Amino acid sequence: MTITLKSTPAADGYRMPGEFEPHDGCWMIWPERTDNWRMGAKPAEKAFVQVAEAISRFEKVTMLVSGRQFVNARNKLPSQVRLIEVSNNDSWMRDVGPTFVINDQGGIRLVDWDFNAWGGLEEGLYFPWDQDDLIPRKVAEITGVDRYKASLVMEGGSIHVDGEGTLITTEECLLNPNRNPKLSRQQIEGFLKNYLSVEKIIWLPRGCYNDETDGHVDNLCCYIRPGVVALNWTDDQEDPQYEISQEAYKLLTEATDAKGRKLEVHKLHQPNPVIVTAEECEGIDQVEGTIPRQEGDRMAASYVNFYIADGGVIVPLFNDPNDQPAMNKLKELFPEREVVGVYAREIILGGGNIHCITQQQPKP
Amino acid sequence: MTITLKSTPAADGYRMPGEFEPHDGCWMIWPERTDNWRMGAKPAEKAFVQVAEAISRFEKVTMLVSGRQFVNARNKLPSQVRLIEVSNNDSWMRDVGPTFVINDQGGIRLVDWDFNAWGGLEEGLYFPWDQDDLIPRKVAEITGVDRYKASLVMEGGSIHVDGEGTLITTEECLLNPNRNPKLSRQQIEGFLKNYLSVEKIIWLPRGCYNDETDGHVDNLCCYIRPGVVALNWTDDQEDPQYEISQEAYKLLTEATDAKGRKLEVHKLHQPNPVIVTAEECEGIDQVEGTIPRQEGDRMAASYVNFYIADGGVIVPLFNDPNDQPAMNKLKELFPEREVVGVYAREIILGGGNIHCITQQQPKP
Numbered sequence: 001m002t003i004t005l006k007s008t009p010a011a012d013g014y015r016m017p018g019e020f021e022p023h024d025g026c027w028m029i030w031p032e033r034t035d036n037w038r039m040g041a042k043p044a045e046k047a048f049v050q051v052a053e054a055i056s057r058f059e060k061v062t063m064l065v066s067g068r069q070f071v072n073a074r075n076k077l078p079s080q081v082r083l084i085e086v087s088n089n090d091s092w093m094r095d096v097g098p099t100f101v102i103n104d105q106g107g108i109r110l111v112d113w114d115f116n117a118w119g120g121l122e123e124g125l126y127f128p129w130d131q132d133d134l135i136p137r138k139v140a141e142i143t144g145v146d147r148y149k150a151s152l153v154m155e156g157g158s159i160h161v162d163g164e165g166t167l168i169t170t171e172e173c174l175l176n177p178n179r180n181p182k183l184s185r186q187q188i189e190g191f192l193k194n195y196l197s198v199e200k201i202i203w204l205p206r207g208c209y210n211d212e213t214d215g216h217v218d219n220l221c222c223y224i225r226p227g228v229v230a231l232n233w234t235d236d237q238e239d240p241q242y243e244i245s246q247e248a249y250k251l252l253t254e255a256t257d258a259k260g261r262k263l264e265v266h267k268l269h270q271p272n273p274v275i276v277t278a279e280e281c282e283g284i285d286q287v288e289g290t291i292p293r294q295e296g297d298r299m300a301a302s303y304v305n306f307y308i309a310d311g312g313v314i315v316p317l318f319n320d321p322n323d324q325p326a327m328n329k330l331k332e333l334f335p336e337r338e339v340v341g342v343y344a345r346e347i348i349l350g351g352g353n354i355h356c357i358t359q360q361q362p363k364p
Numbered sequence: 365m366t367i368t369l370k371s372t373p374a375a376d377g378y379r380m381p382g383e384f385e386p387h388d389g390c391w392m393i394w395p396e397r398t399d400n401w402r403m404g405a406k407p408a409e410k411a412f413v414q415v416a417e418a419i420s421r422f423e424k425v426t427m428l429v430s431g432r433q434f435v436n437a438r439n440k441l442p443s444q445v446r447l448i449e450v451s452n453n454d455s456w457m458r459d460v461g462p463t464f465v466i467n468d469q470g471g472i473r474l475v476d477w478d479f480n481a482w483g484g485l486e487e488g489l490y491f492p493w494d495q496d497d498l499i500p501r502k503v504a505e506i507t508g509v510d511r512y513k514a515s516l517v518m519e520g521g522s523i524h525v526d527g528e529g530t531l532i533t534t535e536e537c538l539l540n541p542n543r544n545p546k547l548s549r550q551q552i553e554g555f556l557k558n559y560l561s562v563e564k565i566i567w568l569p570r571g572c573y574n575d576e577t578d579g580h581v582d583n584l585c586c587y588i589r590p591g592v593v594a595l596n597w598t599d600d601q602e603d604p605q606y607e608i609s610q611e612a613y614k615l616l617t618e619a620t621d622a623k624g625r626k627l628e629v630h631k632l633h634q635p636n637p638v639i640v641t642a643e644e645c646e647g648i649d650q651v652e653g654t655i656p657r658q659e660g661d662r663m664a665a666s667y668v669n670f671y672i673a674d675g676g677v678i679v680p681l682f683n684d685p686n687d688q689p690a691m692n693k694l695k696e697l698f699p700e701r702e703v704v705g706v707y708a709r710e711i712i713l714g715g716g717n718i719h720c721i722t723q724q725q726p727k728p
Contacts, residue, residue: 003443067451083505086449087431141447
């Protein structure tokens with residue numbers, strides 16, 4: 001029995017834990033739409049299988065999949081990955097999935113945000129998004145977890161929390177008029193405070209250069225643990241990312257969190273620009289209403305878009321000279337976790353990366 | 365993690381329990397197809413909601429539903445009914461669902477039979493049936509229960525067991541060449557023995573008159589408890605059902621079960637013939653490939669098609685003089701359960717009844 005609660009997590013003593021806190025598992029969605037994933041989504045399938053396989057070494061993985069793709073996905077996924085039919089419009093579980101919240105008495109619930117495909121009818125990335133928007137409700141039914149409905153357009157990738165009262169986000173995304181045009185900054189902060197139990201919100205102005213999500217924080221900056229963050233970085237002053245990273249660094253190092261701590265900021269040097277090739281564009285269905293992908297487009301590739309599993313860290317790699325330094329840095333930052341790299345070009349070609357296609361379910 | 369086992373339940377010490385043994389819950393499928401359910405399936409929806417509501421007073425109910433109908437079903441079902449998206453071709457969970465088997469150590473697994481829509485391309489009731497055939501596999505994933513795949517075309521409604529080694533079925537259905545033309549009676553018995561852990565099979569020649577399932581036993585005869593069965597009955601010698609019931613009565617009273625017991629046979633007098641009206645036919649989509657429904661058709665209405673829940677019995681009613689005698693008889697036969705009637709004309713118009721649209725999950 002799943003019910004929709006009328007109160008808020010903060011009022012009920014529930015909080016969103018940090019991604020580094022213990023998990024019960026991870027949720028993903030099988031890639032399928034051929035107007036986003038090239039060559040019938042077959043190369044993306046391989047990358048998603050590798051990510052699911054890597055995460056499943058550390059925690060349970062549930063893959064959601066359309067009825068059309070159920071048998072194909074079952075045959076391609078390892079048997080330890082649970083496969084559940086759920087209709088969807090694309091495969092960005094971080095953004096369309098629920099946000100789980102827990103309390104100190106072993107309780108778990110979830111928050112179901114509004115979703116408008118990263119900007120709605122005018123600036124969104126596809127239409128329709130009705131099936132994506134139903135996913136948190138379906139996850140509530142599958143898990144038997146009670147649900148809060150928050151009337152705020154928000155994607156999971158636009159926030160990171162330390163689980164101790166602090167949230168980091170970007171103005172570019174959360175204050176974008178294509179999300180909640182009728183809400184003030186203060187009202188949006190009110191939603192975050194009430195539904196995630198945070199007290200302090202650190203606003204960064206912008207996300208990564210050319211990030212089509214309108215600057216999701218999860219590609220730019222994330223928590224390693226309370227008081228410690230990783231930041232996407234470049235020393236190349238000619239790169240449009242340079243100024244964005246400088247600006248974020250200054251803000252982060254000057255900020256204090258909800259506990260009054262200064263933040264420790266670790267730089268992860270970005271890979272060389274990931275540029276879409278003519279061949280890669282050719283394999284994508286050309287339809288109206290979906291954001292087009294063109295030869296020469298630069299994708300927002302960043303090592304910060306990793307997933308923290310129970311005992312592991314799954315990191316996107318780009319066959320780039322900066323891959324190994326990023327892996328080394330993450331091994332330092334997560335001394336008690338195994339750091340696993342997955343070649344992720346086929347995921348970033350779809351517009352996001354490993355963090356964007358995953359959603360953790362915390363252990364209550 | 366769900367695996368597909370290469371052995372058989374009998375070899376592994378698993379058996380199918382009787383429906384009267386303790387349950388963990390009940391599975392159903394939301395009615396939808398407008399070439400079987402009249403008026404866009406709206407009257408059937410009401411009946412299914414009433415059945416789900418009645419069962420949910422006694423045990424957990426999970427309703428499966430297509431993506432198209434998810435929101436409508438959620439809004440019409442009471443919140444205690446869990447709703448899970450699963451593609452389907454129609455709503456006969458008894459026949460398309462898995463058969464759960466349990467052992468003495470708290471284990472539960474399921475058997476996934478082949479399904480061909482009650483007779484395949486030539487005599488089956490609709491085409492295609494690909495989504496129905498996937499349902500046991502999806503239930504295995506949802507529940508995390510390991511699965512046996514049995515290469516026998518069989519529907520759950522064609523068998524009843526006492527959980528102590530005896531199975532009752534009909535030759536009309538299980539020996540029908542439209543199910544397993546290449547298997548002998550002995551081979552079919554072998555499948556039943558290996559996958560359900562039964563030793564003794566009681567074969568009745570035919571199921572109820574005009575039953576379009578090719579005579580499923582669950583409309584004619586079922587177990588109340590080991591050694592005790594209910595039988596659909598009529599004293600009207602002009603009724604084609606008369607001879608069928610006589611013949612079954614003789615066989616059942618002369619039979620002994622796996623434990624060497626004689627059976628106690630209780631008669632449930634059938635309702636007056638349920639005849640399809642012109643108005644009822646008019647509301648059904650007319651398409652090729654689906655069995656047609658015509659004014660004057662007699663549906664195979666029987667009180668034996670009830671569902672035994674944990675502490676309850678859910679009985680189909682027809683607004684007929686025999687409703688109350690059937691209810692009274694079942695109250696006598698189930699003194700420790702609450703007997704609940706549900707008006708079921710809209711279900712029998714679709715070709716089955718309450719037992720046909722339910723599938724119990726036993727408690728391990």
